[in-house]
Amino acid sequence: MASAPIHHGEVLQGAFPRGPGLVRGLVTLPCAMYSVRAAFTPDASGEVTVVPAWKSKARTAAGLALVALDLPGGGRLELSGDVPLGRGFGSSTSDVLAAINAVGNAFRVTPTPEEAAKVAVQAEIASDSLMFGDRAVLFAQREGEVIEDFGAPLPQLRILGFGSRPSHDGTAGRGLDTLALPPARYTRRETERFAELRAMLREAIATKDLPLLGEVATASTRINQRHLPIPALDRILGIVDEVGAAGLQTAHSGDISGIILDRDDPEVDACTEHAQRALRAIGIVEQWKFNTDD
Incomplete structure (x- = not known):
């Protein structure tokens, strides 16, 4: 048996210098909701089956993990969990990482985070970047590589979460087909700003500077507003x-x-309740709260 966590979207996401060009990267926010x-269960079939059958990415990940870890045969993968789909909780990566870890556990082998990342991107x-646990890393999500390890976790936070993009009929919680979204095309000025935000986040993590971290997250939200708009962002x-x-x-x-x-x-509790009331007043009723160290 193995498990995998989730995250609560990003603190920073954009495009960052690497070599002669740019690479897309992100820093996720831990969440234990x-x-x-x-x-x-290994067998000699040479194939992997999965329950439920529609978890095809997890099945692919298990097969790739067998190859990457030089393990024999095939097997049966069984998944369970309660992660909402397509919302930004990292449900797909949670499935994939749990599958990779389960394969390793079955053979008493522990994949490194770097090995798991490579398999996850293939799958x-x-x-x-869930495979890196509470390490704050700037992660190239399409290459499966760490662009920068910030050397410490994010500061401990209280998060008031909410559904920020209701569907066209006014309902919330239906999620998005994230891979169907075209990758954001950032301007030169935006990529220059991402470099500044990366340096600011590095300092915020090193000094546990919560206001500075919040400034980074808000700036990243504003930049990406052009690519996937949040209704009522200014009011929020x-x-x-x-x-x-x-x-x-x-x-x-x-x-x-x-x-x-x-x-x-x-x-913090009074501030949280104040914010909950204010969100409800502008029609945002789907809410939850958590501490990142829960």
Whole structure:
């Protein structure tokens, strides 16, 4: 048996210098609200089957993990979990990572995060960085490589999450087909700004500077607004300012966002309740809250 966590969208997502060009990268926000569990039973068939049958990416990942780890045969993969799909919680990567870990556990082999990342990208085209645990990394989601390891976790946060992109009929929670979205095309000025935000995030993590981290997340949200708009973004940012929150983070390929609050502030519960009321007042009723160290 193995498990895999989820995340709550991104703190930063954009395009960053690497070599002579640019590479797309992201920094995810840890979240323990949901998880995926997987069990792999090896057999000599040479093929992998999966339950439920529609979890094709996880099946592919298990087969690729057998090859990557030089393990024999095939087997049966069983998955269970409660992660909402297509919302920005990393449901696909959670399935894939749980499958990889389950294969390893079945043979008492532990894939490295780097090995898991390579398999995950092969299995799902674009992967999140869940295999690195609570390490804050700038991760190239289509190459499966770490662009920068920030050397420490993100500061501990209170997040007031909510569904930020209701569907056309006014309902929320239906998610997005994230791979169907065209990759964002950033301007030169935007890529220059991403380089600045990367340096700011590095400092925020090293010094545990929550306001600076919130500034990075809000700036990333504003830049990506052009590519996947959040309705009422200006009104939401007004609430962020009204309650004295650090910033706003979002799933840049999903439909969830989070107001970033100081977990250790004595007034954090009152601020959270104030923000909840203000969000409901503008029609955002789907809400949840968590601490990143839960």
